[in-house]
Amino acid sequence: MDENTTWLPEIPEGLEPLSPNPGGPGEPDDLVGREQELARLHKAVLAGGAHVIGDRRMGKTWLVKKLQNDLKETVTAIYISGETSSLDVFTDRLLKELRGNRRVRDGIKKWEMEIGGEAKLNIGVAGLTLTAKATKAADQAPKQLDVLDLLVSQRVVLIIDEITRLCQSLGPDDAREFLSGLRSRRQSHGLPLIISGSIGLHHALPDFTPVNDLWEVKVGPLGRDEAVILAARLLLGIEVEPTPQLVADIVLETSAIPYYIQGVVDKLQYRKDLDSPTIVSDVVTECIADNSWDTEHYLTRLSEYYDPKGVACARIVLDMVAVSEKPVSIDALGARITASDPDLALTRDELLDLINNLEKDHYLARVGDADTMASPLLARIWRFHRRLG
Numbered sequence: 001m002d003e004n005t006t007w008l009p010e011i012p013e014g015l016e017p018l019s020p021n022p023g024g025p026g027e028p029d030d031l032v033g034r035e036q037e038l039a040r041l042h043k044a045v046l047a048g049g050a051h052v053i054g055d056r057r058m059g060k061t062w063l064v065k066k067l068q069n070d071l072k073e074t075v076t077a078i079y080i081s082g083e084t085s086s087l088d089v090f091t092d093r094l095l096k097e098l099r100g101n102r103r104v105r106d107g108i109k110k111w112e113m114e115i116g117g118e119a120k121l122n123i124g125v126a127g128l129t130l131t132a133k134a135t136k137a138a139d140q141a142p143k144q145l146d147v148l149d150l151l152v153s154q155r156v157v158l159i160i161d162e163i164t165r166l167c168q169s170l171g172p173d174d175a176r177e178f179l180s181g182l183r184s185r186r187q188s189h190g191l192p193l194i195i196s197g198s199i200g201l202h203h204a205l206p207d208f209t210p211v212n213d214l215w216e217v218k219v220g221p222l223g224r225d226e227a228v229i230l231a232a233r234l235l236l237g238i239e240v241e242p243t244p245q246l247v248a249d250i251v252l253e254t255s256a257i258p259y260y261i262q263g264v265v266d267k268l269q270y271r272k273d274l275d276s277p278t279i280v281s282d283v284v285t286e287c288i289a290d291n292s293w294d295t296e297h298y299l300t301r302l303s304e305y306y307d308p309k310g311v312a313c314a315r316i317v318l319d320m321v322a323v324s325e326k327p328v329s330i331d332a333l334g335a336r337i338t339a340s341d342p343d344l345a346l347t348r349d350e351l352l353d354l355i356n357n358l359e360k361d362h363y364l365a366r367v368g369d370a371d372t373m374a375s376p377l378l379a380r381i382w383r384f385h386r387r388l389g
């Protein structure tokens with residue numbers, strides 16, 4: 001018998017209730033679990049920085065914000081998201097963040113007073129620079145202020161979330177130069193960098209040299225014990241008793257992914273049929289069906305990152321893997337593509353590239369030489385939207 005069908009967790013005593021907050025920004029204290037990932041991040045900061053990798057909704061932003069909060073006592077960490085409509089919006093926001101930091105703000109103000117103008121932040125090949133139209137002492141004061149130097153001198157840790165979006169806005173050449181500039185700073189003087197993003201950086205940065213010194217910190221589903229605690233605390237938060245069966249159902253049906261655990265409990269508070277043995281599965285089906293968790297994104301984003309042939313092949317691969325109970329071999333996937341449409345047939349190298357990309361994009365997980373979907377929940381999401389039963 002499948003061990004999952006018999007698994008019943010022990011619910012620890014004395015848990016603090018927690019109100020559901022699916023997708024919201026959250027306070028550092030709302031973060032449940034992730035001790036290992038946090039400990040690794042703290043070590044990574046001392047070693048130069050980290051690249052936080054994980055599928056959407058795994059909790060990367062919550063994690064790096066917790067790190068920012070933890071670092072408050074010793075150094076100062078500036079958080080900025082690359083998820084903006086344009087580079088100008090990004091630089092305006094970053095400048096605001098810099099001005100919000102007491103020590104950095106003082107450095108900027110001093111330079112602005114010397115130059116007699118208001119600064120504008122530029123990002124690109126030259127790194128991060130402030131420029132201003134000088135109104136006084138233009139000859140003596142430097143017309144440009146190197147912000148990276150300023151950050152180094154103030155022992156700042158820079159956290160850039162949604163790095164892939166920023167790299168896309170910059171374009172591959174400027175993105176490489178910008179990240180190379182950051183790399184040489186952290187190697188010569190120390191300017192630890194934390195980057196994070198759910199969309200594989202490989203789509204926007206063909207050459208990984210500028211970031212391959214950063215430690216990888218993977219953020220996947222919660223550990224089972226952590227997921228049990230999160231589910232139980234959230235149930236207490238909606239005044240529902242966290243019975244072992246209900247908690248087990250939530251953890252298994254959500255594949256222990258924190259966002260979906262939060263999402264299920266959030267919906268449970270409005271349900272009258274809490275005694276139904278299929279309540280959790282029903283809620284998950286409804287949320288996938290009405291797309292309230294935006295799970296259609298898994299289908300639509302393929303065409304953002306793969307060319308039309310790649311999209312067609314990826315769909316065939318994912319259709320096959322999502323209905324298979326066992327990991328599927330590369331050879332079987334290649335044969336299925338050719339059988340579906342001989343015009344799509346891939347060479348072995350092309351097939352390996354496709355599978356590697358689907359793994360990096362968090363659709364597939366490698367098991368030996370074969371692949372499964374990254375989580376049972378993702379398999380279910382894919383089957384639902386592709387009507388595979």
Ligand SMILES: Nc1ncnc2c1ncn2[C@@H]1O[C@H](COP(=O)(O)OP(=O)(O)OP(=O)(O)O)[C@@H](O)[C@H]1O
Pocket residue numbers: 021022023024025026030031032033034054055056057058059060061062063197198230258259260262
């Ligand atoms: N450790 C955690 N404890 C409790 N809830 C969590 C945790 N991590 C994530 N969550 C829940 O998941 C939601 C998404 O988290 P977060 O925004 O950090 O994910 P993300 O990986 O940054 O997603 P995206 O890639 O879409 O930006 C949070 O709003 C919260 O509801």
Ligand SMILES: [Mg+2]
Pocket residue numbers: 060061062161
């Ligand atoms: Mg995020």
